[in-house]
Amino acid sequence: MSKPIRLAILGSGNGTNAQQISEYFAGRDDVQVVSIIYNVKDAYIAQRARNLGIEARYFGRKDFYETGAVLDYLRQKQADWVILAGFLWLVPQPILDAYPQRVINIHPALLPKYGGKGMYGHHVHEAVVAAGETESGITIHIVDENYDRGTILEQARCSVTKDDTPDTLAAKIHLLEKEYFPRVIDRTIHAC
Numbered sequence: 001m002s003k004p005i006r007l008a009i010l011g012s013g014n015g016t017n018a019q020q021i022s023e024y025f026a027g028r029d030d031v032q033v034v035s036i037i038y039n040v041k042d043a044y045i046a047q048r049a050r051n052l053g054i055e056a057r058y059f060g061r062k063d064f065y066e067t068g069a070v071l072d073y074l075r076q077k078q079a080d081w082v083i084l085a086g087f088l089w090l091v092p093q094p095i096l097d098a099y100p101q102r103v104i105n106i107h108p109a110l111l112p113k114y115g116g117k118g119m120y121g122h123h124v125h126e127a128v129v130a131a132g133e134t135e136s137g138i139t140i141h142i143v144d145e146n147y148d149r150g151t152i153l154e155q156a157r158c159s160v161t162k163d164d165t166p167d168t169l170a171a172k173i174h175l176l177e178k179e180y181f182p183r184v185i186d187r188t189i190h191a192c
């Protein structure tokens with residue numbers, strides 16, 4: 001049998017997506033989550049990784065942008081793909097160069113709307129509700145050197161009603177993320 005495809009997940013916060021992806025692939029012999037990397041000390045994603053029995057590694061700004069320590073680590077872990085699951089920094093160019101078309105992100109809105117620097121997590125839902133949008137959704141895309149650009153792999157929609165608050169919208173978005181993100185990763189990594 002061929003070797004499993006190895007995923008490294010990068011996150012910054014709560015880690016629900018990282019957990020869902022890890023659980024989706026648990027027990028599969030063709031795909032393995034080899035590490036969960038995080039860049040915010042004390043982020044709950046680290047605890048989730050430990051609960052899942054997956055190696056969790058903290059790296060700070062210098063490790064990402066100056067020393068190359070993150071890329072060294074990805075190579076050491078023999079990661080084939082990098083999955084951004086609530087990761088809030090721009091991916092350094094050397095990592096993009098080492099993983100061409102192999103870095104995948106999820107964004108909690110229908111890009112190109114509500115994307116770009118500073119548009120992440122709750123800020124996105126606040127902006128969508130404030131604008132009186134009647135729909136929102138998720139975008140799963142290949143990562144390039146810009147925030148929230150790159151080839152779109154999948155979008156999924158949900159309604160936004162007059163009664164929605166940023167919190168209720170966030171809950172709808174999390175359901176879409178759970179339903180779509182692991183499956184789109186599965187499909188994409190096997191299409192190459």
Ligand code: GAR
Pocket residue numbers: 011012013014015016017018085086087088106107108119120121124173177
């Ligand atoms: C998710 O909703 C994800 O779409 C969003 O951050 C949240 C992370 O939640 N990502 C972005 O906003 C990227 N620009 P999680 O840590 O519980 O998975």
